[in-house]
Amino acid sequence: MENSRSTPSRRSSGRVTLAEVAERAGVSAITVSRALKHPDRVSNKLRAKITLAVQELGYIPNQAARSLASAESKIISVIFPSLSNAVFSDLLDGIHDSLVPAGYRILLANSHYSITQEDELVETMLEQNPDGIIITGIDQSPKTKKRLQNINIPIVQVMELTDNPLDMSVGISHFDAGHAITEHLFGKGYKKIGFIGARMDERAQRRMQGYRQSMIAHDQDPDRYILTSLANTSFQRGADMMTELISKHNEIDALFLSNDDLAAGAIFECQRRGIQVPQQLAIAGFNDLEFSKAINPALTTVAIPRFEMGKQAAQCLLDRIEDKPFSKSVDVGFSILDRESTR
Amino acid sequence: MENSRSTPSRRSSGRVTLAEVAERAGVSAITVSRALKHPDRVSNKLRAKITLAVQELGYIPNQAARSLASAESKIISVIFPSLSNAVFSDLLDGIHDSLVPAGYRILLANSHYSITQEDELVETMLEQNPDGIIITGIDQSPKTKKRLQNINIPIVQVMELTDNPLDMSVGISHFDAGHAITEHLFGKGYKKIGFIGARMDERAQRRMQGYRQSMIAHDQDPDRYILTSLANTSFQRGADMMTELISKHNEIDALFLSNDDLAAGAIFECQRRGIQVPQQLAIAGFNDLEFSKAINPALTTVAIPRFEMGKQAAQCLLDRIEDKPFSKSVDVGFSILDRESTR
DNA sequence: CCAACCAATGACACCGCTACCAAAAATTTT
DNA sequence: AAAATTTTTGGTAGCGGTGTCATTGGTTGG
Numbered sequence A, B: 001m002e003n004s005r006s007t008p009s010r011r012s013s014g015r016v017t018l019a020e021v022a023e024r025a026g027v028s029a030i031t032v033s034r035a036l037k038h039p040d041r042v043s044n045k046l047r048a049k050i051t052l053a054v055q056e057l058g059y060i061p062n063q064a065a066r067s068l069a070s071a072e073s074k075i076i077s078v079i080f081p082s083l084s085n086a087v088f089s090d091l092l093d094g095i096h097d098s099l100v101p102a103g104y105r106i107l108l109a110n111s112h113y114s115i116t117q118e119d120e121l122v123e124t125m126l127e128q129n130p131d132g133i134i135i136t137g138i139d140q141s142p143k144t145k146k147r148l149q150n151i152n153i154p155i156v157q158v159m160e161l162t163d164n165p166l167d168m169s170v171g172i173s174h175f176d177a178g179h180a181i182t183e184h185l186f187g188k189g190y191k192k193i194g195f196i197g198a199r200m201d202e203r204a205q206r207r208m209q210g211y212r213q214s215m216i217a218h219d220q221d222p223d224r225y226i227l228t229s230l231a232n233t234s235f236q237r238g239a240d241m242m243t244e245l246i247s248k249h250n251e252i253d254a255l256f257l258s259n260d261d262l263a264a265g266a267i268f269e270c271q272r273r274g275i276q277v278p279q280q281l282a283i284a285g286f287n288d289l290e291f292s293k294a295i296n297p298a299l300t301t302v303a304i305p306r307f308e309m310g311k312q313a314a315q316c317l318l319d320r321i322e323d324k325p326f327s328k329s330v331d332v333g334f335s336i337l338d339r340e341s342t343r
Numbered sequence C: 001c002c003a004a005c006c007a008a009t010g011a012c013a014c015c016g017c018t019a020c021c022a023a024a025a026a027t028t029t030t
Numbered sequence D: 001a002a003a004a005t006t007t008t009t010g011g012t013a014g015c016g017g018t019g020t021c022a023t024t025g026g027t028t029g030g
Helices: A018-025 A029-037 A044-057 A063-070 A086-102 A115-126 A142-151 A174-187 A202-217 A235-248 A260-273 A306-321 B018-025 B029-037 B044-057 B063-070 B086-102 B115-126 B142-151 B174-187 B202-217 B235-248 B260-273 B306-321
Strands: A075-080 A105-110 A132-136 A155-160 A168-172 A193-197 A226-228 A254-257 A282-284 A301-303 A329-331 A335-337 B075-080 B105-110 B132-136 B155-160 B168-172 B193-197 B226-228 B254-257 B282-284 B301-303 B329-331 B335-337
Touching (some): A018 A029, A018 A044, A029 A044, A075 A115, A086 A105, A086 A306, A086 B086, A086 B105, A105 A115, A115 A132, A115 A142, A132 A306, A155 A306, A168 A174, A168 A306, A174 A193, A174 A202, A174 A254, A174 A282, A174 A301, A174 A335, A193 A202, A193 A235, A202 A226, A226 A235, A235 A260, A254 A260, A260 A282, B018 B044, B029 B044, B075 B115, B086 B105, B105 B115, B115 B142, B132 B306, B155 B306, B174 B202, B174 B254, B174 B282, B174 B335, B193 B202, B193 B260, B202 B226, B226 B235, B235 B254, B235 B260, B260 B282
Parallel strands (some): A075 A105, A075 A132, A132 A155, A155 A168, A168 A329, A193 A226, A254 A282, B075 B105, B132 B155, B155 B168, B168 B329, B193 B254, B254 B282
Antiparallel strands (some): A105 B105, A301 A335
C-alpha cells in the first residue's frame, strides 16, 4: 500500500518518516514520537489515529536519528575470541536471551584470539555508540583498557573474574577450576597426572597454573607431565597430543586436558587403540560440552554455567544502564562432574 | 589527556565531536570529515594536522550521525534460528570474516526457530537501517517477506536455494541432499532404510522428502520407517529415537538421521548396547560436524561447506551494495563423505 | 466565578555528521 | 600575463528524531 515512494536521493533513506506519519494522523511529529515511546502520555483518541497511520504507511523508526537525538543506541557490543567454539555460542545465547527482550540489539565481533584485532574491533564498535560492552577475559591491551574506561559506559568482562575489573566482571576463576579438577584426580588415587593444553589462551594458562599448584602440593614435579601447544584445539589434536605424552611418560595414570574437545579426542583415540579408560588411563576435560556425557566412557569434566553466565553478564549491563544496584564481580562458579572416564 | 570533558547532558553524548577536532586542527569540520573518509582529497599538510588532533583528542566518529547524514549504516543484520547449533556458528564465522574486513558490522539475532520471533526481529533490525540482511531459509512469513521486499536493501536467504528468492539465495538443496544420501545407502546394498528426524525445521523436512522420494524410487514404503519429533535434537534424543525405531522395526539395516547430533547419539548408543555399526546397522548423518569423523566408527554424513557458505552470502551482499554484478542464487553444493559407519 | 493546577499537545532547537554547492588557491594552458 | 582548469577548502542545509519548554484546554477547589 505504501510502495511508490519518491526515488530516494543519496541523502535520504527514502523511508517513511515521523513527519509523514504525523501529517497522515493530523498531529504534530513530537506527538507521534511520544505515542511510540510513552504511549500513556498521549490520549486514546490520538494514539489510535497514530497507530493506524503507522500501520498504513508501514513506518519504521530510524534508530540512527533516535541515537543522535537522545544519546541512546540500544546496542550492546559483544567481543568474543571465537565464534565457532561452543563455549561462546552458549554464552552468546544467554546474552541474547537477556538483552533482546529488554529492547537491546547485539553487535557481535570475533577477535580470533588476537589482541591486535581486539583493539581494532573495540575502536570500530565504539563508533556505534553502544550502550554497553561485553568483552571476553581480563587481558585487554593497555590502550584498549584506557579507551574503554574513558568512554564511560557499562562494561562486562566475561568468562573470568578479577578484583580489578574495567567495570564489572562475570565468570569463574580458571585457576581454581584447574586446581580443583587436579585435586579431584589426586583424591581418587591417581598419582601421575598429566596436563595437555592447546591454544593456551589466558584462561587455559590459568587452568594450567591451577594444575601446577596442585601438583606441587602433592610433591610432584609440576612441569614434567605437561604438554602444550599454541595450535588450535580439536579432536585430532587431543588424540595426537595424548599419544605423544603417554609414549614419552607411560607411567601417567591420569590426564587433565584443557578442554573437552581435546579430552574427547583422547578418549576416541583410546577406543581405537584399545586403551582402557579409566582402568589404564583416566581422562578429565573442561567445559562439559554436550557430547561429553554422551561419549563412551562419559567424560569427567568441569562444568561451567555458560548460558547462565551470558544471562548474568547481560543482566549486569542492564542493571547498570538502569542505575539499579549491581555487583562489580559475579562468580558463577563451576562444578566437577565425575563420570566414567575417571572411575 | 582527553579526560576532563564537560558533564554530558542527557542530550549530548559528551564525546569529542568533529567540530572540536576541526577547531583543534584549525580547519573546518567538513575538512576533517573528508580527511577521515577520503584522505586523498585533503592536502598532506592538513591531513597530518587533523590526524594529530584526532589522536590527541581521542576522537571517535559517531556512526549514528554518519548514518543519518549519508543513509549508510555499515551494519548488516543476521537472523539465525539458533546460536548454539554448530552449523550456524560456522556460518556466522564465515559471514564475519567477509564483512568485518570490508568495514561492516554484524547485528545478530536469534529467532529460536519461531516465525513470530523472526517477524519481530526483522522489525527491530530494520530500525537500525542495515545496509543488508542475511536471514536463514526461505520460509519467512508473508508479512515479513513483504516488509523485506519493500525495504529495498540487499537480502541474502542463506542455507537453502530457491528459484524465487526475496533477493538472493545462497545454500544447497536439502531435498537433493536427503535424496542423495539415501540413494548412496541403497547403492551400498542396504534395503531397509530408516529415517529419524527431530526439530523438523523446514530444511529437515525437505531432507526427509528427499529420503521419501528415494524410497519410492526403490519400491519401498516411504513412510514406514520414518520416526520424527518436534523436540530439539541432541545426542540423547538420537539414542532414544534409534532405540524406539529399531525396536519397532528390527529389519532396518540402515538409518539416515536428519543431523549429525542425532546420528552420533545413535552411534554412542550402539556402542553401549553392543550393536555393531555398520555390520548390524549402518548409520548416516547430515552436516559433517567436527566430531563426526572423530567418533568410532567415523560417521558417514553429508558435508556442507558452512564457512564457505557464510563467506559467499556476505560476499553477495557486498557485491550488491557496491553495484557489482551478482548472482541471484548460489549453490554451494554438498558432498557425501562415506566413512566407517556405512562400510 | 476565578485562581491554581494538571494533562495533553505543540514549537523549536539541536544531536553530529556529510551531500551539495560555492569560493579560494594552485596549477596548467594559451 | 591572462585565461582556463584543477585541486583544495569552506558554508550551509538537512538527515529524522527527541529534549526542553511553552501553550492550550479542562478540572478542581476556595
